[in-house]
Amino acid sequence: MATIPGDLPYIPAYEAPPTYLNVAHTVRSWLLTKDHKRIALLYLFSITFFFAIGGVAATIMRVHLLAPAGLLVEEMTYNKLFTMHGVIMVWFFLIPSIPTTMGNFLIPLMIGARDLAFPKLNLASWYLFMAAGFFILLALLLGGVDTGWTFYTPYSSRSSNTYVTLAVLAIFINGFSSILTGLNFIVTIHTMRAPGMTWFRLPLFCWSHYATSLVMVLATPVLAITLALVGIERVFKVGIFDPAIGGDPVLMQHLFWFYSHPAVYIMILPAFGVVSELVTCFSRKRPFGYEFIAFSSLAIAMIGFLVWAHHMFVANISIYAGMAFSLLSFLVAVPSAIKVFNWTATLYKGSVALDTPMLCALGFIGLFTLGGLTGVMLATLGFDVHVHDTYFVIAHFHYIMVGGSVIAYFGGLHFWWPKMTGRMYNEWAGRIAAALIFLGFNLTFFPQFVLGYLGMPRRYHSYPPEFQVYNVLSTAGASILAVGYALPFFYLLWSLRYGRLAGPNPWRATGLEWQTTSPPPKDNFEKIPVVTEEAYAYYKLAPQGMAALGSVAAAEARETGGGES
Amino acid sequence: MAEDVLTPEHSLVAHQFEDAGQQREASRLGMWAFLSTEILFFGAVFVAYAVYRLRWPDDYRQGSLELKWYLGAINTAVLLLSSFFMALGVHASELGQNSRLIRNLILTIVLGSLFLAIKATEYYLEYEDGLVPGASFRMEPPPEEAGSGFARAVKSFERAISRAPKGQGEVARRTRAEEQFMVFYFIMTGIHATHMVIGIALLCVLVWMARRRKFSAAYNNPVEITGLYWHFVDTVWVFLFPILYLLRNP
Amino acid sequence: MDESFRLFPEEASNLARDCDHLLYYLLGVSVFFTLLIFVFVVYFALRYRRKSDNEVPPLVPSPLSLEITWSVIPFILLMIMFFWGTSVYVKMKKPPADGMQINVVGKQWMWKVQHPNGAREIDELHVPIGRPIKLMMASQDVVHSFFIPAFRIKQDVIPGSFVTQWFIATKPGVYHLFCSQYCGAEHAKMIGRVIVLRPEQYEAWLAGAPPDEPPAVAGARLFVTYGCVACHAARAPTMAGLYGSRVQLDNGRSVVADDDYLRESIIEPGAKVVAGFPPIMPSYRGQLSEEQLIDLVAYIKSLGAGASTEGGVRPLPATQPANGFSPDRAPNYPPARQTPGAEPVEVEHGRLGGRPDK
């Protein structure tokens, strides 16, 4: 266990020195803050906002698809809805979600640093994000974009008469926000670790964020320039990708996926990190195969760069290239498998507590497995030809992105909520929400696998009647899902005022972030801790040691239903 | 050395760092990570260029032939020289020699601006030749006498240095692929020039800071990392020059 | 069986069976591992539930052998997927030489189909069973994707080049035809029907369809109206025997004159210039529609394949019509969907065929 010299006793919040939250109250102190924890909260508000917009778009789409001819909206409106849904969910919610909120908040805490290496860049990154958000909302309000989140040329550069240029600009700017975040994490993890915090004592959360950051830094510029080229082609009517004026549309797809496949690992690797933390904490075990989990993150990040053309198997690429990319895609499944098996094995002989975060983590393992396995099916050449661009693909990636990343995000949010706010949320509400999300999710997206194999193409505003049953099931699931997502919104807000005080370590986790107060003081630690032990050394604690780890706020909250403070 | 007023070290270290060494390490690593981003930023266009160049080798070569290689060569020399002065500037700052630092930074700025001036001239000549893609791209190469007096002077210079007798028979028509070459030419050199402008702005800030004696042998991170950036932009040009101007053989 | 609870689409081509078998394997692996993980997670979570708040479980060593096992087993299963999937893919991409060529042009938002004898249809594709069909596809505007779920085939139709797809239909019926690549407002309406007929029915249908010029004949006319003959009778290389031959280019390379080369030579003559000829041919980019290009290429192909390289004027085929056609004459398509007398008498209505006409 790592120690802070002069171990802090448990200090109730009202006597505590100012925390990062109440050190200053002005709007200015928030908008110009360089504190990584405050920036994390700024991000939290922003991405929640975007998640709601993306979710509303999804809900409208699902309701619309209740009837074969479509219920609600015009063709073009539907097209703009799924584009906005994809663009916002991917770039404005999921890619920033875990890194910019939990990553920002926790990485310095976990490695025992006072802040990220470049606090100003961190703030700049948020402003870039907001600028990008402004442009994407502007595009939405002016009339929307209809190209799909993939912006394939020549449709995007020649044919569409919607606000493509504006949307492309927004994503361009957003890319730089993402790059700055990644850069900051890389440098922080390399140079700012506390004394004694060697690489193999790093929490797995940091390992996976390190891998994520590499992908952010090395892949995002390619997207930026590709979309810039699309914009240039569109505005100046010159021939870059449009075959009518001398270009090659497939090249655009290559460049787009060179970013966008690695980007899916930007979305999942942080979730892996969160799940590693949750599984270890709630089974009080050192993770099974720590090094394997750590290195598989790096392996996924690396191999993830070599597989992009599996999105283009029917785009007339050379069949040799098809084979190479298929083979490499299979290789990516091996490190993913290692992770899944190691998490499962970590439970073995553990002390498993099924609190909300853990429920999310276990749900994640199951749903990610299913999503990943269907990904492997898609990487199979002969099979992909049939299901490419059908609902099978939609189901695959929602299983990973919603069933995986978003659930992990919710798990992490609940887990670190007491650290961020100092309050416990209502445990039973949390469990109900987790169960609703799990059920609603499966009902929404499982039927889409069948739908996809039956041949229903994606991005369809209307569909043949024999597909209706599955669509109705899916919509029914989506409404349960929506309720599941809305719940946390309320009880988390509620807990800010009425939640039980959490104390520094409500879950009795190891890890430096739990050794400072909740919420942490502005500079994180009174004194930079010195690390003397590996991470997750639960087994070294005697039961008394476990008791000394912290309050049992979590257990009490569970018993009393999280009530008054 | 003696000219420097050494500021106490701790005031230069940002609060999140333990000491100046950590800070230096961090800023340097940060810059290198940023440069790897930049490599891929430029790189994607290079890849696209390579794909198309392989597809239309002749048209792209034809495009190369229409560029003014001597201006490109002069610009390369200018930029290499500026990099040299930048390196000397960093050297000066490492030794804490403030006035030498300022001198070298200013030389770098002057050369960088000269590069941009030459580049602008080139753009102008290309505009007169009808090489700007889009509506003003001319499929027929302009007749020898076309253009402003300046352009005509350049052309006669060109005739003088070219060894092959000109003006025999028809000149090949320009093709769409050649226009595409020009698209890439303008995008690549345009992004590069934008980087130059940013670099010059950073250098100006450095001069301003140096004037106010912000740097010392103990603290010169901004100079060092701006230097890295400048050299990187130079490196990009080192590749742009041959692939755009010099691949003129079949 | 209730229509709406179908789990698998109809198998109506030679490729469908392969794809489905592959699916069974993939499903087997997926279901197995999903269940495995589910079962273990649930079992462990319940079996090792926390008993007391201060419980401290022991350290469980993580043996390397276990890590290796659970890397290697999936790896092996994955490699089986790879080889199996690839073999199916290669089959899908390898058309037999004797295929009957049907031309397909995609445009926002319809599929235009032309049969070898010239018969045209829109958003419908009549094919006979038991015969390899090779689709030669082109797109007039943006990327479309030609998708027949019952055949398990799909091919993006990329503008700017010809793409091909092949299949042998095996089961008479009416099946869906979808456009599966987003292509604009009415992407969801860019759908149609594939009508699979017995060979005799197909012949009957062909005979009943309104006659139209076969592509090669139309191409011959275009060759005249667009002034190609003016040059290609004298100053420019002859077209006879060009298709399939190896053409020497002026940059020292050589290419095989395939469909795409012919297409490119017309659209972008400067891209590959034949050795020994001046690059004087004008570009026809933007002047010829994809259909006209297909026609021209068909015409050039009809002039014979081979490796003849001697120059000289070769005669235009006898079918060459009189001059005087307006090149921009609207193509004379039969009205969509009302192919008279073409409705097959005894097509077993594919169970998927319930889609009403738009």
Added chain:
Amino acid sequence: MAEHKEHVVPPRVYASVLVALMALLVVTVCVAFFDVDQFTRAHHLGTGWNTAIALAIAVTKAVLILLFFMHVKYSSKLTSAFAAAGFVWLGIALVLIMSDYLTRNHPPGVNPRGEPKYVLPPPPASDRPALGQQPGSPGHYH
């Protein structure tokens, strides 16, 4: 600060690097006006040498700048790793994208469009522009 005194590169090194860079610049320009392929083809050494030489010189120049001007030679392994990463990843993009474009239409028969498009040429020597002739002068179109 005494414990990690940075390596200070003497200006003499910079000057020699500059000289080398300028020399390479002159070489690359000169080579561009000389049709190397003409020579190599005559000796069965393949084609594309002009491009190869130009790129090799560019790489050399870049390496010189990186090593000396940018101090990679004197920096930590970590710095070199990040300096290399960008180039390596660019290489990935280039190689894998080219793996598609260069193997299109292979093998014969598999892709309906026929045989490999580009076949190595043995062109008649007389067709080529004379040595040293300005490429692109109208003459090269016969």
